[in-house]
Every structure is written in C-alpha cells, then in structure tokens.
Amino acid sequence: MVDYLTCKMTSSSSSVYGYATLLFLAFLSSITQSQKLINTTSTAGGKQWAILVAGSNGYENYRHQADVCHAYQILRKGGLRDENIIVFMYDDIAFNVDNPRPGIIINKPFGHDVYAGVPKDYTGENCTVDNLFAVLLGNKSALTGGSGKVVGSGPNDNIFIYYADHGAAGLVGMPTGNDLYAKDLIEVFKKKHEAKSYKSMVFYLEACEAGSMFEGLLPSNWSIYAVTAANAEESSYGIYCPGDYPTPPQNFLLAWEIDLHDMSQETLQQQYEVVRRRTGFDYEDRSHVMQYGNMELIKDLLSVYMGTNPANDNYTVNIGIEAYPSMIPRAFDQRDATLLYFWHRYSKAPDGSDKKAEAHKDLLRLHSHIRHVDRSINHIAAILFGDENAANLMKFVRPSGQPLVDDWDCLKGLVKAYEKQCGALSWYGKKYTRVIANMCNGGIEVEQMTVASTKACLRNNSTSASDDDGTICIWGLDPNQGDREEWNESSIDITSSKEAKKHANP
Structure with missing residues (x-):
C-alpha cells in the first residue's frame, strides 16, 4: 500500500515530516463526522473497543504516532469513551527537540493538532508486546506498568485494531522490547476466539510485508477480518516525501472525501475496493492492499463497526481506477524513506x-x-x-x-x-x-x-x-537535482536505487 508521507511545513526555517496512511484514511474518513457512532451503534447490547498501536519511536518515525493520535481524535468525536480506546505510543514526538511546534502533532499538511487529549495508556518502556497481548486478552494481572486499561470485551462486542509501524517478513516492531511475531499474534487471537470474548474483530495493519502476518496463518472461522497495507513480500511505499517535487497536488484532498460515504449502505468489501484503487493496486511500483481471515465479514456494513452519519445518506462517489494513478506522485520504498528523513536533516x-x-x-x-x-x-x-x-x-x-x-x-x-x-x-x-x-x-x-x-x-x-566507498543508495532523494547528488562535505553519494542495484554487491 502507499504510505502517505505528507510534509508538515511549519515555518520557512524548519519543517516536520508527518505521515498519513491511505489505508487508514479510508478508515478514519469513513468515521469522520459520525458524532454518535460508537456507543449508539453497538449491536445486540455489545460495545465497541479500539486498540491503537504506534510500533516505533524516534522523530524519523513521526508518521506512526501521528496516525495513532489522529485515530484517537476521530474515535473520540465518534462517541467512543476513553475507557474503550487503548493507546500504545512511545510518546517521544510531541516534545522532541526537533519538533518546531512543541506539544503539537499533526498528520496532514497544515493540519490541526491531533495530540491534545490522547490517553497516555502505554508509553515509553511500557509500550511492549507483552502489554499489548495482556490488553487484548483482558488480562490485567499480566500488565507491567501503564494505565491498566484492557479490552474487557464480551461475546457481543466488536473490536477494531489499528497498527502502524515498520514491518518485515513475519513480524512488526514495537518501540520497546521484543518484536511482534506473526505466530504469537495468531496464538493470542486463538485464545480470544476460544474464550468467546468478542463477536467480530477488524485489524488494519500498515507496514512493509504486512501480509506475512496473516498469510497461511489466520483461519477463516474466527470472525476476524484483516486488511494489510502490503502483501507478504513487498515493501510499503511512500509518497509526498519531504522535499519532493512537485508538491502534493490539490486532488490529494480527494483521499479525504470518503468521509462522505453512506456507511449505512457501504460494506467492508466496498471500502476495500476504494482503498485498493486509491493505492494504484495494478501498478508495479505500488504495494497491494490485501484481505485475510473471515471473508464473510466483508459483507458487513461499515456502520456495524464505525457507525454512520445520517447526513451522508445516499451519497455515492464514482471515480474509475484509471483516474487514481494520475493522482499519485512517484513512490518511495519505506526503508529509503527513513534514510530520506536523515538526509534532509543533514542537508537543512x-x-x-x-x-x-x-x-x-x-x-x-x-x-x-x-x-x-x-x-x-x-x-x-x-x-x-x-x-x-x-x-x-x-x-x-x-x-x-x-x-x-x-x-x-x-x-x-x-x-x-x-x-x-x-x-x-x-x-x-x-x-x-x-x-x-x-x-x-x-x-x-x-x-x-x-x-x-x-x-x-x-x-x-x-x-x-x-x-x-561511502556510498548510500536512495531512490531519487532530490528530484530537483536529478537522480544523483554529490555531497562535497561528506564525500557521500546519493544514488538512485535502480542504478544502485547494478553495482551494489554487499
């Protein structure tokens, strides 16, 4: 999937590189403006629970915590109480020395602060895999630090999980301690399923090779539906990177128009198709949004999980797949994107x-x-x-x-x-x-x-x-100056990754 690396320009002398994920945009914008959503739309007396996880730390990973903060704001506006939203984030971004707007986090260009009011449930050294598993299983005795909040779900409750991080084949990271391995996640799902402590679960995972967390592992009879930003063997790609040219086009805002969809009529499958098209599914230099688990759940209306806004009843939008690629600038491999942050930090x-x-x-x-x-x-x-x-x-x-x-x-x-x-x-x-x-x-x-x-x-x-030989290979770091730029001060070359592959032999 395309991970939107949106630039947050804050002044002429400094900038913040925030990141907004198109996959998550589809979820977020689906529930934007739904002021009554969570507590008023639970089915059969059940509740709606949410776990939001930023699996990284460091200012170069601004995007992950920014998206999680944005998620909280949307859910809160939608009606979910704080006791039903559990947030994992290292919390080293808002007051980072590199942040030109101390105490503020944004997740789109010139956006509003999304940090205010976010619960500090599991931060710093408490932002661990073990605590995440304890929270999902509702096991307070297994917690080490943190707010003590867990998912106290029952058989009629729905659970939404959003996880943003760097990924790799078979695992995603956490900012402290061990990584989250696919098999361990599936084992926790199995315990949750056997305990009959949820009705249905939706898991959105934004990371490189995210499909490997579920490929061949997630059964189809557990009432768990997972959507991943990339398949099991590819990187997640980024656009709108710091210093990119041209600057994000106005039609970038089209990514937010999904908040007008009629969620009382639109299904999870229809939402998937929209995200699939917006990320250029059929193009080689794009990652592929994937589905796993119980495919019966794709028939569910969005309102089952996210509520609905009556003001959007009967609203439809029709944009053919052929229109999307022209809206998407060139993409950057996510590992190059991390290097890109450090390169801009040096160059500026x-x-x-x-x-x-x-x-x-x-x-x-x-x-x-x-x-x-x-x-x-x-x-x-x-x-x-x-x-x-x-x-x-x-x-x-x-x-x-x-x-x-x-x-x-x-x-x-x-x-x-x-x-x-x-x-x-x-x-x-x-x-x-x-x-x-x-x-x-x-x-x-x-x-x-x-x-x-x-x-x-x-x-x-x-x-x-x-x-x-002092060569760092990054795909097209500075579009304004071509594919190759030499730094006289550091004797480091920046080479396009396509060219680098011809001579790179570690």
Whole structure:
C-alpha cells in the first residue's frame, strides 16, 4: 500500500515530516463526522473497543504516532469513551527537540493538532508486546506498568485494531522490547476466539510485508477480518516525501472525501475496493492492499463497526481506477524513506554548525549499519549454503497461501543468534527476516547460525574500515537535482536505487 508521507511545513526555517496512511484514511474518513457512532451503534447490547498501536519511536518515525493520535481524535468525536480506546505510543514526538511546534502533532499538511487529549495508556518502556497481548486478552494481572486499561470485551462486542509501524517478513516492531511475531499474534487471537470474548474483530495493519502476518496463518472461522497495507513480500511505499517535487497536488484532498460515504449502505468489501484503487493496486511500483481471515465479514456494513452519519445518506462517489494513478506522485520504498528523513536533516542544517556535524555523524552511522547488515547476511548465507545456493536463498519466496516459516521458534532463535554476534537488525536489517526464515526451512539450527554469524561479523568488522566507498543508495532523494547528488562535505553519494542495484554487491 502507499504510505502517505505528507510534509508538515511549519515555518520557512524548519519543517516536520508527518505521515498519513491511505489505508487508514479510508478508515478514519469513513468515521469522520459520525458524532454518535460508537456507543449508539453497538449491536445486540455489545460495545465497541479500539486498540491503537504506534510500533516505533524516534522523530524519523513521526508518521506512526501521528496516525495513532489522529485515530484517537476521530474515535473520540465518534462517541467512543476513553475507557474503550487503548493507546500504545512511545510518546517521544510531541516534545522532541526537533519538533518546531512543541506539544503539537499533526498528520496532514497544515493540519490541526491531533495530540491534545490522547490517553497516555502505554508509553515509553511500557509500550511492549507483552502489554499489548495482556490488553487484548483482558488480562490485567499480566500488565507491567501503564494505565491498566484492557479490552474487557464480551461475546457481543466488536473490536477494531489499528497498527502502524515498520514491518518485515513475519513480524512488526514495537518501540520497546521484543518484536511482534506473526505466530504469537495468531496464538493470542486463538485464545480470544476460544474464550468467546468478542463477536467480530477488524485489524488494519500498515507496514512493509504486512501480509506475512496473516498469510497461511489466520483461519477463516474466527470472525476476524484483516486488511494489510502490503502483501507478504513487498515493501510499503511512500509518497509526498519531504522535499519532493512537485508538491502534493490539490486532488490529494480527494483521499479525504470518503468521509462522505453512506456507511449505512457501504460494506467492508466496498471500502476495500476504494482503498485498493486509491493505492494504484495494478501498478508495479505500488504495494497491494490485501484481505485475510473471515471473508464473510466483508459483507458487513461499515456502520456495524464505525457507525454512520445520517447526513451522508445516499451519497455515492464514482471515480474509475484509471483516474487514481494520475493522482499519485512517484513512490518511495519505506526503508529509503527513513534514510530520506536523515538526509534532509543533514542537508537543512546550517553549514559549520554543531547540528550539521551531528546530523552528518548520524547519516554515516546509518550508512555503516546498512553495509554491515548487507555484508554479514550475504556472508552467512554463503557459509551455510555455498555461493550458488545462497543466491537462491536470498530470493526465494514461498507460494502464496503458505506461512513464512514452518518453525517460528527457529526463526526467533536464528534472529537472536545473529543479533548476539552481529548486533541488532534494526528497521533496515529486518528486510532479511525472510532470508533467515528460509534458513530455518532449509534445516539450519541455532548453533550453526551462531558459528556462521561469528565468522561473518568478525570478517565484516575487520574489512569495513578499509574498503568502505561511502556510498548510500536512495531512490531519487532530490528530484530537483536529478537522480544523483554529490555531497562535497561528506564525500557521500546519493544514488538512485535502480542504478544502485547494478553495482551494489554487499
């Protein structure tokens, strides 16, 4: 799916890079203006619950917390009480030193503050996978810190979950502690299903390779319907990036017109089709919005989960799929988008300033990490499988419908073995979790991974200082100056990713 990286210009000297997700826009705008929605539309005496999760921290990930804050504001206006909305966010954005508007978070260009009033349920060190699972299961005794709020749902209640984060094959991140692995999420769903503690659940997941969290895993008989921003093997793409050219067109506002839809007549399936078209589903450089789980739920009206606004009765909008691609500027791979943030932070800092020097160090540190991970994973694959088989291992994707890996404990074990010897994979290195899963499926055990990782990372550390050519590959960082820009001060080249693929061989 296209992750909208909307630029928040706040002054001539500084800017905030906020992010709004088109998938989430479809949900949010579907419930915008529904002032009575949640408590007045619950069915059979049930309640509406919502869990909102920003799975990252750091100012470069502004978009995730901005979207979660926006979600809260929409749900609150819709009538959901605070005790039924549970928010997970690290809460390091609003008062971050880089925020030119302290205490304010926005999620669209020139937007209003969406931070005010957001509950601080699980923030900082309490924003963990374990707490998330405890909240979903309604298990207060398993909580460690936080507000103590949990989903106290019953058999007539509906649950909505929105999760925004960096993703990778088989997992999404959390800002503190362990990542959220697909198999663990499914196990929690299973417990929830067996406890008969919900009527239906809708899960919107915005992350790279988000489909791998449900592919071959989520049963069709649990009354759980999931929509993901990307399929199981592709990145989520971003547009309207900082410094992009041309600036967002006026018809960007069309993404918000879905709030006029008649939700008493529109189904979840119809909403999916709208989102699918708006993200350019049939175009190669776009991610693909996907559906998983109980497909019977796609027949449900939006009002079952989100209420309806009578003022929009009988409203329809018809825009053919051929119109959407012309509305969408070029897209950026999400891992490039993170680098883009740091590049702009460096390029906009005053020459000769401490801020410039600090930003330069951060960029070089990122560059070093990227090269280290690329080289070490390739070397490990060669040690374990040989050069020719390693090449196949790096590219192999299981057929659609199969889960990422047969033994999820093996995947966790191999990741831990790598990180113990080579350091954290981080947001970038997690692009290789599919490769590590392939190692598991190929019979590699933790002891073998430990030996290979030790060899690879000892070699990598001994050679990186001598043969680093200082090249960072990012797709089209500055459209105003072409695909390649040389930084004289830092001796770092910015190269389009298409060109980089021709010469990059970690």
